[in-house]
Amino acid sequence: MGILEIVIITMVKILIIVTIMLLTVSYLVYFERKISAWTQNRVGPNRVGYAGLLQPFADVFKLLLKEDIVPDVANKPIHTLAPILALIIAFGTYAVIPIGPSINLFGHEIAMVVADVNIGILYVLALTSIGVYAITFSGWSSGSKYSLLGGVRSSAQMISYEISMGFSIAGVLLFAESLRPLDIVASQSGFMWNALIQPIGFVTFVVSAFAETNRLPFDLPEAEPELVGGYHTEYSSMKFAAFFLAEYANMIIASALIVTLYLGGWQIPYIETLGLASWLTISLQVAGFFVKMGALLFFFIWVRWSLPRFRYDQLMNIGWKVMFPLSLINLIWAAILVMLLN
């Protein structure tokens, strides 16, 4: 393949992924509101378009048309940089997550992942760590005590949970013997899903993912009752929307990561034995990936509307005294399994 072809194919992939992401993000907001309404026996948005389906667009237009207010005491360059950083990181992470098996199009073998990187998982971990900066910057540069507290909380929380997250992933890597997402998916063929093999690691990873995405029950950085809006208190208009989008994009990435690492990625167990046409198999597998992801997203929202927020010391206790040892135990368990199976 020539350079030009690679560039064109990658561009098309990026376009598709970004479109999917933006659409999912906007409808995630819609479903967040709908599910919250259902759990509270309400109706939810139902005025804009059929059953409120155009509500996300109305929201976006509202935010676009609002005045962009920057506080006088804010550090303006960093105040502007923070939401951009948040968005770039949120969307950038998705590049390494495979949504399906490779397909053959016009004589080209095309992998259904934007960048097939050898160190994909490392890349994800690195980028999510940078994600802390977006929040810390926004908290620090706003020149408001609420924002600052939110930013500090967020960085402390993310650093503590990154560790148990990393150790949970280590167990997965032991099985896959690779950092490449495609290999990790391939290592979970059949029912060898990591969620079933190492359930402790699965639970620690999911909990850490909740903490990493700042979702309830770990949404201390934006705890409304105590911090007004947390790190984005001083943001308005499109900058606020950027944080909002980034939060939901992070949720999508977290669930895509969980699917890739623990739920067998795009694989549907034993679908090869059915003897379907290859195009049908592939589209079923891609659909399978999105169904798994959708179920996890529903789980994220469902948790948010069920559980109360942890207190800050409880959060740190769980992070260091519970999640960290548990992920270590999981690592040992995975190592023993690898030794026995080989």
Add this chain to the structure above:
Amino acid sequence: MAKKKRMKDLTLLERIYLPEIAKGMALTFQNMFRPSFTMEYPEVKFEPPASYRGRPVLALEENGEERCVACGLCSRVCPALAIEVQAAETEREKERYPEKFEINMLRCIFCGFCEEVCPEEAIIMSKDYELAFSNREDAVYGKDKLLTPVSVLKDRIEFLRQYK
């Protein structure tokens, strides 16, 4: 010293969180399938019970006569000074009628004192709760807006006879 036992110590299972979380999540999941309580207002309207105190109105008999004799008690008792009555005389049996009867809905506090004090059962709190107006002049309701046929107010009149 033995460790003080709290009113309700958590058991090990409760301290692991996960089973309790599962319980809570099951509850919210069940709620997703329950019917919603929302009344979608402009389409579905709330029908208040007879005890509801909405906009005060003047009762109009079936034969087109107004009950009010313009005694002015309502105006006297009104704590918000919302009611203005001007009496005039007629040849009819009741001899007096309100030439002008105005309720300023910006002032009315829906206390229902006027209704309670009325000797003729003429001023009655209706079930009307849609009271939007766009300027101050519209907020002063004259006789044209206040006079309401008794048949509409039946519920409230029965309620008053029973409980007043």
